[in-house]
Amino acid sequence: RSQARVEHKRLALEIETHNERYYQQDAPTVSDATYDALQRRLEAIEARFPDLVTASSPTQTVGAAPARGFAKVQHAVPMLSLGNAFSDAEVAEFVERIRRFLKLGADDMPAIVAEPKIDGLSLSLRYENGDLVRAATRGDGFTGEDVTANVRTIADVPHKLNGHNIPTACELRGEVYMLKEDFLALNKKQQEAGDTVFANPRNSAAGSLRQKDVSITASRPLKFFAYAWGEMTDRPAETQNDMLEWLRDVGFIVNPLIQLCHSVDEVLAFYRRIGEQRATLGYDIDGVVYKVDRLDWQERLGFVSRSPRWAIAHKFAAEQAMTI
Numbered sequence: 501r502s503q504a505r506v507e508h509k510r511l512a513l514e515i516e517t518h519n520e521r522y523y524q525q526d527a528p529t530v531s532d533a534t535y536d537a538l539q540r541r542l543e544a545i546e547a548r549f550p551d552l553v554t555a556s557s558p559t560q561t562v563g564a565a566p567a568r569g570f571a572k573v574q575h576a577v578p579m580l581s582l583g584n585a586f587s588d589a590e591v592a593e594f595v596e597r598i599r600r601f602l603k604l605g606a607d608d609m610p611a612i613v614a615e616p617k618i619d620g621l622s623l624s625l626r627y628e629n630g631d632l633v634r635a636a637t638r639g640d641g642f643t644g645e646d647v648t649a650n651v652r653t654i655a656d657v658p659h660k661l662n663g664h665n666i667p668t669a670c671e672l673r674g675e676v677y678m679l680k681e682d683f684l685a686l687n688k689k690q691q692e693a694g695d696t697v698f699a700n701p702r703n704s705a706a707g708s709l710r711q712k713d714v715s716i717t718a719s720r721p722l723k724f725f726a727y728a729w730g731e732m733t734d735r736p737a738e739t740q741n742d743m744l745e746w747l748r749d750v751g752f753i754v755n756p757l758i759q760l761c762h763s764v765d766e767v768l769a770f771y772r773r774i775g776e777q778r779a780t781l782g783y784d785i786d787g788v789v790y791k792v793d794r795l796d797w798q799e800r801l802g803f804v805s806r807s808p809r810w811a812i813a814h815k816f817a818a819e820q821a822m823t824i
């Protein structure tokens with residue numbers, strides 16, 4: 501019994517420390533699973549020795565710390581990751597594979613949409629009758645976390661799609677990110693408050709989004725670029741480029757640097773130009789993405805294992821770690 505009392509005290513202290521770091525500082529020290537195991541251990545001891553339960557026990561805290569994980573969301577259309585090209589030759593091979601697969605003539609060039617690859621975290625937004633009903637992180641591509649309440653605080657995300665030809669149900673996708681200058685200002689504030697300092701804008705966006713306390717998310721300068729979609733009851737356009745136009749029309753921010761290309765040379769010129777502009781962009785990118793423009797061809801090309809055959813990321817050489 502005295503051993504139980506000692507362990508009860510240790511567990512209660514450990515759980516309170518984890519709570520403080522998780523809820524106040526968004527700097528979890530243990531995984532959700534480990535935390536849950538600690539809670540269960542404490543509850544087991546209190547079940548055997550009810551007199552150890554005190555008002556201050558973590559099992560008794562007002563509104564007992566909400567379950568730490570977020571609700572899980574199954575993506576109707578998986579959010580798959582892109583294959584990578586690291587050289588011009590690999591880009592040319594990507595285009596050649598597409599031509600062969602589509603049985604296009606040797607001089608037939610499939611139009612390609614070239615997009616800066618935003619280095620944030622991808623998000624899927626579900627709209628029903630034009631209203632935002634759910635927002636989910638990518639997770640492992642098949643199961644993500646429900647972060648709807650947090651996402652409602654992001655100004656770039658429309659709560660209602662505007663315009664007419666709105667599908668009954670659609671999942672629109674894009675990247676949540678933080679501007680470099682906002683990231684530096686946030687870190688300065690965090691440091692002064694003795695709170696978590698983030699390693700880079702991507703981590704600060706992810707940490708700010710996945711907050712149980714929505715008011716913390718609301719206080720963080722999160723932004724959003726739309727660039728893709730999942731389930732669509734009826735599709736308003738037949739090419740990637742026109743879909744991006746539609747996303748702008750219904751109220752999203754779409755990256756203004758995106759370009760429709762009609763040759764491999766044009767694609768590679770885009771890559772170089774964005775590479776030169778990279779340091780002057782307000783946000784982090786880690787490459788560019790090339791997508792076949794025609795959606796019927798995207799469907800025919802489908803996916804190879806987990807990545808699309810119809811799209812590829814062309815990464816920049818790893819940049820020097822950002823000095824904070």
Ligand SMILES: NC(=O)n1nc(-c2ccco2)nc1N
Pocket residue numbers: 580581582615616617618619620675727728789811
């Ligand atoms: N991260 C980013 O900017 N992405 N990611 C895609 C993507 C991923 C899968 C399909 O499309 N497209 C863009 N612009």
